Amino acid sequence: MSDHPVLELRDVSKVYTIKQGLFGKPKPLRALNDVSLKLARGEVLGLVGESGCGKSTLAKILLGLEQPTTGQVLVDGQALSGQDRIALSRRIQPIFQDPYSSLNPRKSIEDIVTLPLRVHGIGDHASRDRDLRRMLDIVGLPARVARSYPSQMSGGQRQRVAIARALIMKPEIVICDEPTSALDVSVQSQILNLLADLREELGLTYLFISHNLAVVEHLATRVAVMYLGRIVEEADVATLFENARHPYSTALLQSVLTPDPGMGVPDTQLGAAYPNPISPPSGCAFHPRCGRVMPHCATIAPRPVPTSDGHVECHLYDAEPAHAV
Amino acid sequence: MTAIPDAFEIVGPTPAQQLRKRMFGHQGFLIGAVILVVLVAIALLAPVLAPHDPYAQSLGDRMLRPVFMGGTWDHPLGTDHLGRDYLSRLIYGARVSLLIGAVAAVISGVIGTALGVAAGYFGGRVDTVVTFLINVRLAMPVVLVALAVVAILGGSLSVVIGVLGLLLWDRFAVVMRASTLQIRGREFVAAARAVGCSTPRILLSEIMPNIVNNLIVVVTLEMAHAILLEAALSFLGVGVQPPTPSWGLMVSEGKNMMLFEPWLVLIPGAVLFVLVLAINLMGDGLRDVTAPENRN
Numbered sequence: 001m002s003d004h005p006v007l008e009l010r011d012v013s014k015v016y017t018i019k020q021g022l023f024g025k026p027k028p029l030r031a032l033n034d035v036s037l038k039l040a041r042g043e044v045l046g047l048v049g050e051s052g053c054g055k056s057t058l059a060k061i062l063l064g065l066e067q068p069t070t071g072q073v074l075v076d077g078q079a080l081s082g083q084d085r086i087a088l089s090r091r092i093q094p095i096f097q098d099p100y101s102s103l104n105p106r107k108s109i110e111d112i113v114t115l116p117l118r119v120h121g122i123g124d125h126a127s128r129d130r131d132l133r134r135m136l137d138i139v140g141l142p143a144r145v146a147r148s149y150p151s152q153m154s155g156g157q158r159q160r161v162a163i164a165r166a167l168i169m170k171p172e173i174v175i176c177d178e179p180t181s182a183l184d185v186s187v188q189s190q191i192l193n194l195l196a197d198l199r200e201e202l203g204l205t206y207l208f209i210s211h212n213l214a215v216v217e218h219l220a221t222r223v224a225v226m227y228l229g230r231i232v233e234e235a236d237v238a239t240l241f242e243n244a245r246h247p248y249s250t251a252l253l254q255s256v257l258t259p260d261p262g263m264g265v266p267d268t269q270l271g272a273a274y275p276n277p278i279s280p281p282s283g284c285a286f287h288p289r290c291g292r293v294m295p296h297c298a299t300i301a302p303r304p305v306p307t308s309d310g311h312v313e314c315h316l317y318d319a320e321p322a323h324a325v
Numbered sequence: 326m327t328a329i330p331d332a333f334e335i336v337g338p339t340p341a342q343q344l345r346k347r348m349f350g351h352q353g354f355l356i357g358a359v360i361l362v363v364l365v366a367i368a369l370l371a372p373v374l375a376p377h378d379p380y381a382q383s384l385g386d387r388m389l390r391p392v393f394m395g396g397t398w399d400h401p402l403g404t405d406h407l408g409r410d411y412l413s414r415l416i417y418g419a420r421v422s423l424l425i426g427a428v429a430a431v432i433s434g435v436i437g438t439a440l441g442v443a444a445g446y447f448g449g450r451v452d453t454v455v456t457f458l459i460n461v462r463l464a465m466p467v468v469l470v471a472l473a474v475v476a477i478l479g480g481s482l483s484v485v486i487g488v489l490g491l492l493l494w495d496r497f498a499v500v501m502r503a504s505t506l507q508i509r510g511r512e513f514v515a516a517a518r519a520v521g522c523s524t525p526r527i528l529l530s531e532i533m534p535n536i537v538n539n540l541i542v543v544v545t546l547e548m549a550h551a552i553l554l555e556a557a558l559s560f561l562g563v564g565v566q567p568p569t570p571s572w573g574l575m576v577s578e579g580k581n582m583m584l585f586e587p588w589l590v591l592i593p594g595a596v597l598f599v600l601v602l603a604i605n606l607m608g609d610g611l612r613d614v615t616a617p618e619n620r621n
Binding site: 064088101105106 | 512513515516517518519520521522526531534535
């Protein structure tokens with residue numbers, strides 16, 4: 001690994017102000033709460049968590065679509081400011097969840113895939129055409145689709161187009177925001193294998209956001225678990241899937257449905273109540289749903305405890321919980 | 326890559342071809358379009374087609390009846406109270422109506438689209454301001470404002486076009502705002518931003534192509550609206566001024582004799598009806614054939 005992580009988040013917070021009703025007082029919603037994350041070159045970081053925990057906000061900040069309220073985003077050790085969106089877009093590209101919404105229905109595939117080149121003024125018409133054909137070949141689409149429109153393609157084909165668009169500028173980092181969750185199961189594995197192959201061929205780094213743990217286990221090298229805007233555990237993929245430390249990670253792993261109908265629906269003891277992010281619980285945000293809750297969990301917020309391959313934020317692993325702030 | 330796939334390329338119809346096919350398969354659109362094309366052609370060819378000078382008075386030939394009511398072929402649609410040939414005035418009147426409809430709709434369209442797209446895309450304060458402007462505009466009765474403006478500036482063709490152009494943008498703004506809101510949240514807009522597209526580029530090349538079909542529909546509706554308003558204003562005497570041939574003016578001039586010579590009012594009224602019907606049919610048809618749910 002190089003000394004610089006290719007992408008780093010330092011204490012990034014994002015606060016949205018929510019206004020309730022006409023005369024309601026605006027309330028802060030902390031979508032991200034002091035998130036720190038490092039992405040080493042060539043690794044695949046899986047980001048998992050429930051709906052609404054801040055995964056997509058994190059992706060938007062990394063893509064420059066949103067500015068963090070506080071904190072810094074560093075690419076190759078250099079801090080990015082708001083003006084660098086153009087520079088950022090050469091190095092970080094997204095693959096979105098829904099290929100039915102991520103391709104402009106009024107544009108031909110050719111227009112969609114070469115848009116990044118045209119925006120950045122790279123190459124002339126002939127070289128763009130060559131790049132287009134090369135990319136279509138790489139993602140496994142026949143060259144003739146260049147003239148067709150998204151409405152003439154299937155979901156899997158559309159996602160291949162989205163991948164081609166993301167990779168045509170040879171970015172270093174690809175943010176995959178649930179790239180398979182809108183696809184048929186049979187197509188999901190094709191797309192995942194394609195992503196895995198491309199990573200090896202092109203030396204890409206992925207941030208892979210998903211709520212599908214099986215997908216993460218298949219593709220990721222490291223995993224970060226998010227809960228209510230914080231990363232509560234970060235570990236190597238093998239460690240996490242064999243020996244999750246944080247009670248929330250354990251619960252998530254238990255919640256995976258198995259194909260065996262005899263097993264029934266797993267009981268995670270999480271209950272139904274996802275806390276209201278406008279008024280998060282005191283202390284450890286997870287304590288109302290935690291199976292191993294202790295008295296001081298409700299009052300003291302846990303601090304990150306370093307582990308051999310990451311960190312975990314839980315009083316169970318903190319020798320001196322009283323020091324936590 | 327091999328050359329073989331290109332040789333056996335199977336190319337489906339492009340969206341433009343599909344659109345053409347649906348347009349020719351839509352009866353309402355076809356009927357409207359044919360009538361409108363004919364009327365535009367008549368307006369353009371007015372000097373060739375009109376049998377008489379529309380301004381030439383002949384007091385000896387006042388109120389001759391049209392052919393189907395026992396008149397002669399010299400004046401197929403009769404003459405008005407000053408002895409001017411009715412058919413010629415009708416033909417030249419098409420110019421006024423179509424000119425006012427088209428120019429007023431274009432002016433309104435530019436204003437309304439700019440406001441609506443800005444409100445929908447940027448949201449927040451811009452949206453609040455634009456919504457307020459729309460409400461202010463909706464609170465102003467068009468005819469009263471037109472009366473006031475004409476009282477100050479005096480009536481003429483350009484004043485009528487200006488007043489209507491500056492007053493009919495509200496529907497454009499409402500529709501464009503709603504359409505933009507719908508498109509703004511789609512992921513391809515986020516993708517374009519992540520690629521580094523500038524805001525004008527996103528608005529023009531990502532959002533506009535997706536809402537332009539709604540725009541075309543509103544253009545046709547507002548064109549019909551402007552034509553009717555011109556007729557109403559001319560009827561009230563604050564629109565196009567005599568002796569310019571205008572259909573609204575012809576109705577107005579004929580209304581004194583309406584009980585004895587009803588055709589004086591019915592003929593320009595019927596033509597006005599046909600024109601507005603044609604434009605509306607075409608607008609409805611355009612909405613049908615371009616609706617995204619009709620695609621494939």
